[in-house]
Amino acid sequence: MPELPEVEALRAFLTEHLVGRTVARAMPVAVSVLKTYDPPLSAVEGQAVTAVDRHGKFLDVTVGALHLVTHLARAGWLQWKDQVPAAPPRPGKGPLALRVVLDSGEGFDLTEAGTQKRLAVYVVRDPAEVPGIARLGPDPLGEGFDRAAFAALLAGERRQLKGVLRDQSVIAGIGNAYSDEILHAAKMSPFKLAASLTDDEVNRLYEAMEHTVREAVERSRGVAAGRLKAEKKSGLRVHGRTGEPCPVCGDTIREVSFSDSSLQYCPTCQTGGKALADRRMSRLLK
CATH class of the missing domain: 1.10.8.50 (Helicase, Ruva Protein; domain 3)
Structure with missing residues (x-):
């Protein structure tokens, strides 16, 4: 399971690779991955990424006025692609759960191994709308956590x-x-x-x-x-x-x-x- 150090490293990696780019397509592949429906995932398309943050083990990508929040759970992972395949992904029994494509042709896949599907993606206006984030205690790396x-x-x-x-x-x-x-x-x-x-x-x-x-x-x-x-x-x-x-x-x-x-x-x-x-x-x- 990715924990604070790995999610922090992913935050830094995505900050370098996403900020300033525009989301061209966001495609859910696994039915279970999306935990919100309003706004829809398609609302991030055509919007620029302005920041990537971390809340505990949650990744938070700011896209326009929205937040694309991901919790990788036990068996989830993020796979960066320098060139996303042109063919749209097909829903099936594979590990692919969601794909994000940038206007540059780069992008990333969210994948999850195993049969227990716990990877979660939220599209929200405020990260505090995600129940898991709202419940979080202090961060060990946060100011004042002495x-x-x-x-x-x-x-x-x-x-x-x-x-x-x-x-x-x-x-x-x-x-x-x-x-x-x-x-x-x-x-x-x-x-x-x-x-x-x-x-x-x-x-x-x-x-x-x-x-x-x-x-x-x-x-x-x-x-x-x-x-x-x-x-x-x-x-x-x-x-x-x-x-x-x-x-x-x-x-x-x-x-x-x-x-x-x-x-x-x-x-x-x-x-x-x-x-x-x-x-x-x-x-x-x-």
Whole structure:
């Protein structure tokens, strides 16, 4: 899933390639991709792109007086094309969900792999009309998001740290992968309760979050859209690396599986050497 660093890199890439250009055609291919109907998608055609912004994990392309907002969800991606095929795309079972063509002949495709179609596109007059944007918490890269603001968000949170970091209404932009990376850098269990943190632990978690997110943004800066996925994976230390040695201590990275996702962690670095219960695997072994 694209998270804050990758979406920020896409924002920078699209700013360079879209701003000042005019949208010639905007063509939905998958029925499920459009979440709004008024204004219609066709309303962006013939309009110039004036800005590209990011709200958490949402991309926001300003076209004329409208906003073309995209959430790539778990399996969505943006593919840039220096020359868009002349033939219009055909609806079908392929990954293509939406195509945007510029007056220059360049453009981009929004694609989504897998059978669960969650990629979402909105055409709105104000980004705040998108429910997911209206619910967003503060951005880790935003002005004023300091240690005190972070501590205030955690105060009274009776949930586990993993869930709090992934909750977009608490902090915008962090997902499954970077929450694993942050907790590993902070040397904290994903199951530790947020409200139980000491002042020193709050400091450690805040510093780990800031360093992890900013480092990933810098690593992605200037990377072409087509290489961002590979760049993200190469920089991850624990997420998606079950069974590999921890790059810090050498212990084996473990996994906890859930119904539709999983987390990875290092027992030595994060849980005092204790393996966390994998409830899904436990049920299978009964």
